[in-house]
Amino acid sequence: MGVMDKVVDSAAEAVADIPDGATISVGGFGLCGIPSVLIAALLEAGTTDLEAVSNNAGVDGWGLGLLLGAGRLRRMVASYVGENKEFARQYLAGELEVELTPQGTLAERMRAGGSGIPAFFTATGVGTQVADGGLPWRYDAAGNVVVASPAKQTQEFDGREYVLEHAIVADYGLVRAWRGDRHGNLVFRDSARNFNPLAAMCGRVTVAEVEELVEPGELDPNQVHTPGVFVHRVVALTPEQAADKRIEKRTVRS
Template sequence: MDKVRASAAKAVADIPSGATLAVGGFGLCGIPSVLIGALLDAGTDDLEVVSNNAGVDDWGLGLLLRAGRLRRMVASYVGENKEFARQYLAGELEVELTPQGTLAERMRAGGCGIPAFFTATGVGTQVADGGLPWKYAADGTVVIASPAKQTQVFDGRTYVLERAIVADFALVRAWKGDRHGNLVFKDAARNFNPLAAMSGRTCVAEVEQLVEPGEIDPNEVHLPGVYVHRLVELTPEQAADKRIEKRTMR
């Protein structure tokens, strides 16, 4: 039951090139930066990543993006990452833009064994009708566009069918975890982390505080250990290394 690994490098060593990853975090809040760094050092490439966004140019998933390690992104927005936008518009990266709540539910559904669900979000737009540019050519023409999705009327209202997301691996960050994998997240850093963890067939979590089983009150557990397969304890320096996505000065 002890799921702790000696290092981040060992925890991600078997993630192969071409894998699909669900990655927690929102902007730079709650991102598994140490695991991302280990994956960068490992040279793993051709990755499809499911995450709310792709970090910034010099931190988080932006490091993998800048190194050309990502083949495809399923995300809600481009955000502050200029390299993300450049690669997408230059035809170097396939991007499936997904409404934020829909993305969250797609990951949660994948973790719960629900293959698909209906939602009103996106009805009457290209999200449902198809035609969203997923990948451009270098000349700006669309190479891959989103397909039309099934719609159905319930109680007089139209809904669109969205497929669940099940990733090969999940990378998440928690404030506290025990050796059995039970996790507690801190404030807003919970964000997409539990959902990403649920959607991964193998979940790797980095934790700022590692405690023994029984030290976390069951009522305080945000994500049960059944969803978590590996844990990495961060050093105090790693835990404190948290970047600010955008500074606003008076």
């Protein structure tokens, strides 16, 4: 296919150059739309000391929870952590640094990073520790706060106060798409779109695992959610890999 063919042979090859200490943006919401095959490959590769930017950290034993459980994450930027007991244990024991960020703010920080916008003002978090600083980022083993969030710049626009939030640019982006072509154009399906386009945008090098690989020209350009300019590597999943999707909670009551 020539120079525009971004397909690599395996997930292992796609993540092989991610170094220890890298920052990764990871698509998905809960377990919906997570790049589970790429996460497993990163686990297998032994890559460690990672900072992950993702809505949440998966659950115990699946998704980012696999990297977390193996002690591979040093820092997490997320908006929700309630499904993962090991996450809470590591955070409170001082083993993991956590930057909790309002969900819409996290989404916009990632979008801004992919758009070349270094920072933006938002009303979300004004009058709270999000803006004033003091949110515990890291504890020590005794439960003392050793790193806290800094105070952020605020400014008034049209009589209302806003807080300055900085964009996020990750070294690598890991995403999962429903369909993708060899040029890296991606289509997500229903709610699995969630944070995936944003994680793809803000990665300097973005790797997409796709459930169905098609040839260039087969995707309707009007239906493409993430253009190939944001995507550098494409991994075609096997039918078995594509079908392996976990559900966090099958019921809400007995």
